[in-house]
Amino acid sequence: MLRIGLIGFGKAGRAVAEVLQEHADIHLAWIARRSPPRSGDPFPDLQQSCTSSDDYAQLFDSKPVDALIDFSSPDSIEAYGPPAAARSIAIVSANSAHTPEQLALAQTLGRQTRVLCSPNITLGINFLLIAAKSLKKIAPWVDIAIVEEHFRSKHEVSGTAKRLATALDIEESSITSLRLGGVVGHHEVVFGFPHQTVRLVHDSISRHAFGTGAVFALQRLLEQPAGFYQLEQLMLQHVLTQLAEDTIPA
Ligand SMILES: NC(=O)c1ccc[n+]([C@@H]2O[C@H](COP(=O)([O-])OP(=O)(O)OC[C@H]3O[C@@H](n4cnc5c(N)ncnc54)[C@H](OP(=O)(O)O)[C@@H]3O)[C@@H](O)[C@H]2O)c1
Numbered sequence: 001m002l003r004i005g006l007i008g009f010g011k012a013g014r015a016v017a018e019v020l021q022e023h024a025d026i027h028l029a030w031i032a033r034r035s036p037p038r039s040g041d042p043f044p045d046l047q048q049s050c051t052s053s054d055d056y057a058q059l060f061d062s063k064p065v066d067a068l069i070d071f072s073s074p075d076s077i078e079a080y081g082p083p084a085a086a087r088s089i090a091i092v093s094a095n096s097a098h099t100p101e102q103l104a105l106a107q108t109l110g111r112q113t114r115v116l117c118s119p120n121i122t123l124g125i126n127f128l129l130i131a132a133k134s135l136k137k138i139a140p141w142v143d144i145a146i147v148e149e150h151f152r153s154k155h156e157v158s159g160t161a162k163r164l165a166t167a168l169d170i171e172e173s174s175i176t177s178l179r180l181g182g183v184v185g186h187h188e189v190v191f192g193f194p195h196q197t198v199r200l201v202h203d204s205i206s207r208h209a210f211g212t213g214a215v216f217a218l219q220r221l222l223e224q225p226a227g228f229y230q231l232e233q234l235m236l237q238h239v240l241t242q243l244a245e246d247t248i249p250a
Contacts, residue, residue, distance in 0.1 A: 001025060001026070001027045002025060002026050002027065002066050002067065002218075002222075003027050003029045003064065003065040003066045003067075004020060004026055004027065004028055004029060004065055004066070004067050004068070004069060004218075005029055005030050005031075005032060005059070005060075005063075005065040005067075005068050005069075005089075006020065006028060006030070006031045006032070006068075006069050006070075006071070007031075007032045007033075007050075007068055007069070007070040007071070007072045007076055007080060008032075008033060008070060008071035008072030008073070008076070009031050009032075009033040009041070009043075009047065010033075010071070010072075011207060012071040012094070012207050012210050013031070013033075013071040013072070014042065014207075015206065015207035015208045015210060015211055016069060016071055016207075016208075016210055016211035016214055017031060017042070017043060017046075017211075018208065018211065019208050019210075019211025019212060019214075019215065020069070020211060020215070023215060026215070028043075028046060029046075029063050029064075029065050030046050030047070030048050030059065030063050030065075031043060031046045031047050031048065032047075032048050032049075032050040032055075032056070032059065032072075032080075033047060033048075033049065033050070033072070034049065034050075034051055034072075035049060036049045037049075050079070050080070051079060052079055053079050053080070053082060053083050055079070056079055056080040056083045056084065057083040060083055060084065060087050060089065064087075065089060066089065066090065066222075067089060067090040067091070067092065067218055067221075067222070068080065068084055068089055068090070068091050068092065069092045069094070069214045069218065070091065070092065070093040070094060070095060071094050071095070071210065071214075072095065073095060074095045074096075074097050074098045074099065074102055075102065076095075077091070077093055077095070077098070077102055077105060077106060077109075078102065078105065081105055081106065081109050082109070084109070084113065085109040085111075085112040085113045085115075086112065088112065088113050088226075089113060090113060090114040090115075090218065090221055090222060091106075091109065091113065091114070091115045091116070092116050092118070092121075092214055092217050092218050092221060093106065093115070093116070093117045093118070094118055094119070094121045094210065094213075094214060095117075095119070096119040096120075096159060097119070097159075098117065098119075103117065106228060107228045109228075110226060110227045110228030110229075111226065112226060113226050114221050114222065114224055114225070114226055114227060114229070115227070115228050115229065116217050116218075116221045116228075116229045116230065116231060116234070117228070117230065118213070118217060118230060118231040119159065119163070120159075120160050120163060120231075121210055121213035121214055121217060121231060122202075122204070122209045122210060122212070122213045123209070123212060123213050123216055123235075124202045124204075124209065125160055125187065125202055126213070126231050126232050126235050127235070128164075128187065128189065128200050128201075128202045129163070129164060129167055129232055130232060130235060130236055130239070131200055132144075132164065132167070132168055132189045132191075132200055133167055133168065135191055135198060135200075136168055136169075139191070139193065142191045142192065142193055143191070143192035143193075144168055144170050144174065144189065144190070144191055144192070145170075145174050145175075145176065145189075145190045145192070146161050146164055146165055146170075146174055146175045146176070146187070146188065146189055146190075147175075147176045147178070147186075147187075147188040147190065148160070148161040148175060148176070148177050148178070148185075148186065148187050148188075149177075149178040149179075149180055149183045149185075149186035150177075150178075150179060150180075150183055150184075150185055150186070151179070151180075151181065151182050151183055151184070152179050152180065152181060152182075154179060157172070157175060157177050158175075158177065158185070158187065160185075160187055161175045161177070161187060162175070164187065164189060168189070184203075184204040184205065184206070185202075185203070185204035186201070186202070186203050186204070187201070187202045188200065188201045188202075213231070216231075216235075217231050217234070220234040220235070220237075220238055221234065
């Protein structure tokens with residue numbers, strides 16, 4: 001049984017906690033957040049208030065875990081990272097906006113334990129990234145555009161769309177953003193060939209997809225030695241290993 005501590009119990013953390021509870025081989029040992037539990041919140045007995053490294057060190061020693069899944073805020077790794085690494089606790093951080101200094105800290109922690117940082121943790125977006133990069137390798141000259149759709153109140157261009165543009169080496173001006181009602185999240189990469197068009201599409205349905213991605217990330221991470229990893233890299237490695245094991249009929 002894998003013992004997990006979840007850090008962050010906001011919009012994403014709540015959905016992730018539900019996904020973790022569904023896994024028979026995972027034990028959700030505790031949930032850390034900034035503030036004390038509020039009445040009416042789910043999982044009241046699991047919640048702990050943690051803000052400092054001392055808080056986390058005490059928690060790790062009183063309720064040991066094998067791994068952390070972090071959906072809190074980019075700065076929280078500064079508090080839990082050093083005491084977790086000192087105890088060889090694996091870290092999956094899903095926070096989207098680490099500073100260069102926080103990313104450097106995560107890489108340093110990778111000298112002591114397994115660390116994975118993934119600003120886009122859904123299986124679908126990581127698959128889309130790998131598939132899009134593969135097609136670009138096949139046809140480096142193809143025209144590429146990105147369309148992203150989100151709910152009306154999201155003002156900024158999607159970070160995922162920008163990441164796709166960077167990975168495909170195209171300008172951010174190739175991204176078209178549509179803001180429509182309550183769309184949760186839609187990303188589409190369009191490849192324009194002379195005689196055919198290929199579209200890779202991902203639609204987010206619920207935040208529970210973050211939990212599915214976090215569990216996959218953790219499973220792959222635990223197959224690795226100590227180090228710093230990204231989900232796309234571990235997913236690609238997993239796919240290539242699985243494909244190599246497939247026997248091709250003669
Ligand atoms: N990689 C992905 O695909 C992905 C997807 C979704 C979200 N995220 C990331 O997940 C994080 C949370 O997003 P959200 O939408 O759930 O935010 P949110 O609703 O504001 O929730 C944040 C939660 O984290 C807790 N928290 C914040 N700072 C903390 C700290 N220093 N130490 C301990 N707990 C802390 C808060 O505690 P209180 O409840 O006590 O205030 C709250 O429970 C963000 O960094 C976001 O970028 C990533």
